Amino acid sequence: MNLAKYLRAASIIAVGAAVAIGFSGAPGQAAPKKGGILNFVVPDEPPSWDGHRETTFALIHPFAPFYSLLIKVNPENPSSPTDFVCDLCTEMPTPTDGGRTYTFKIKQGVKFHDGTPLTAQDVVASYKKIIFPPEGTTSARVAYFVMVDSVSAPDDHTVVFKLKYPSGAFIPALATPYNFIYSKAKLDQDIRWYEKNVMGSGPFKFAGREAGASVRGERNNDYHVPGQPYLDGFEAIFSNKQAVRVQAIRGDRAAIEFRGFPPKSRDDLVEALGGDITVQESDWNCVLLFTPNHKKKPFDDVRVRRALTLAVDRWDGSKSLSRIAIVKAVGGVVFPGHPLAATKAELEQIPGFWPDINKSRAEAKRLLQEAGVSDLTFVLSNRAVDQPYTIVGTWLIDQWRQIGVTVEQKMEPTGPFYARLRSQDFDVTMDFNCQSVVNPLLDIGKFLSTDIGNESYGGYTDRDLDKIFEAMNRAPEEAEQRKLMRQFEKRVLDEQAHSFVTLWWNRIIPHRSYVKGWKISPSHYLNQDLANVWLDK
């Protein structure tokens, strides 16, 4: 797809998403007021504080307000996958060299929170860490930047990205909210310094953290956007129990949770608080997967892996689970509704999406018997987060029970859960693909071979799959991209049965009506720097 076509397709999604979003209020209409502390609840704590390394909301929600980005989604229009604005740059660049060179001018006078100036050298050092991570560090977004050849700073106010080939996926990748701009001096001192420390140039300064309890930020009076932020500060309060978070909002101990609540919690809050609560809803570019460990027997056998997906009734699960969990849409590897996503008819050809679940489960049992493991038993590793991990995990175990497979669930907090994923110390794990800007060409990087996709935990190498991904990203036309996407999807979910999609998420944010300026997007990672949020109290 060329850029113009990509923009057109994306606009269609944006309009669709806007229609789908049910706003019960009209956030951000009045003139912003200054002052106040925003208290919000966060369901989990991050494994580390390094945005380049992590992939979880638990990092973004409390820590994004401390950092600036090169570019970001338009906070006034965050549902759009194509509306980007400068954060540290002065204007969005027009690509040159046939779409292979992007030159960004960096704002002058920007300061880090320690008072040192932020220059193009800091931007380059940060992006080099993201795109070409040095040995001993981890970057979760290497696959996003496969098209990048080099990044350099000819002077202190200019950053140049040179691409190997033109790609409409480059700008959305740049706007990923995890791409915090770090201080080059700190990185030179210790490339892993940001895993345990905070020092950015964002709208809020780090004011303290109490382990297991909260992270606090205070207004950065030297912020590079005049007049912002509006808040005096914020407090991110950690609580992994959903009931506690709901009660925190109900009792006005917190004003909002940015991740999302299930329908029941929304209904309870609306019933209890009436006009004091505002609900924003959206489709969600987030899906739970389950991934067998290809390096462990019997999951090295494609028949066993395929049996696991054949047992799962996604069509019925969508109807049932959407009543109690933040999941809803049935889809393949691409965000449902996107032009590159599979249609229902196409999905129904893929094992695990067949319309006849009895036929599907009979085939699953046959495959297990053929593989000699008809009494299969294994441990499902899962993340100890109520929504939707526990619920979907428990549902999957019941689905597998129906083909005679016995599964024990092992729930772990985020830190140990990630450690287990990264060390591939599991039989089958719950996994997720949550992305920020809707950008399927790169979002599916999750499914690439383990040595390429840094978030790929199945322990497999599939060069044919990697080639399809590469070809798709170089394909100029949408029709060709779509055709390649179907091949990619079939290989991941069917032929090689590498990893499996469960249900796509549905985002529901009920918040105190006095919270203004924040708008929902199809990602719980986007639009979280809080620079334009204010309290109408």
Place this chain on the structure above:
Amino acid sequence: MTIATDLGTKVELTDERKAPSRLSAIGRFARRNPLGAAGGAVIIVMVLVAMFADFIAPYNPVANAFDRMHEPPSLENWLGTDQYGRDVFSRIVYGARTALLVGFASSFVGATFGLVLGVASAYFSGKIDLILQRIIDIFMAFPLIIMALAVIAIFGTGAQNVIIAITIPFIPRCARVVRSSALAIRELPYIDAARANGFSHTRIILRHMIPNVMAPFLIMITAFVGQAILLEASLSYLGLGVQEPTPAWGLMLQGGAEEYAESAPWIAIFPGIAISLAVFGFSLFGDALRDEFDPRLRSL
């Protein structure tokens, strides 16, 4: 019963001289400790329910039935259904197995280790006693739940690790109580006689001391079972115990029970009652056993 005397006469023994039957002993225990007997009855019912869960439970406790989500108590589902449509009664019945498994395993193992440590500490006395008691002091400085949380943090979640987590804090508690009884026994003449006869330490401890501290040991076990059930429920409630979909009472209070506390209160109420009854039963029975074994209390 008739016995012959050396004078050639036969003497008929009266009923009063017969050894009391177990049934009558239980009857006497029940008359002296009606509350303890009630506790014992709860325990018996619980054990029977756990043993025959397959026959008692009307539904598979882990089978989802989304067409029956949040059903209130009815003839079909006596105690209603949870957010997955699972039958609450069936889960409580099977949950008794988890409670008893964790309760008995952790209290028996914990108390047994405590018994050996306590008796050894009292018998050897001197530096060994001093060191062991200071270590026990350190462990006992932590509340039960904190200690269990620390162990779970090291070993991880799951039924097996929960048993370990509950067992470890029980060891010093039992050791301390047993030691105090063993200290008195150590000074008795028959222990001196055993030493004078050259019996080994192991023989003296196993054959002569441990049998004489069985009363506090049994009381501790009974008391520990109730505590262990409560601790297992607490850990499961915190998401650190056994995991879904295993039927466990504490786990049933977590997640959906909190979220649906207002609209479907039966999800939380019935497992709560089960936990309370079980802990109450073991506490009453433990108290009654203590009274029964303690001659000072028995005479009052």
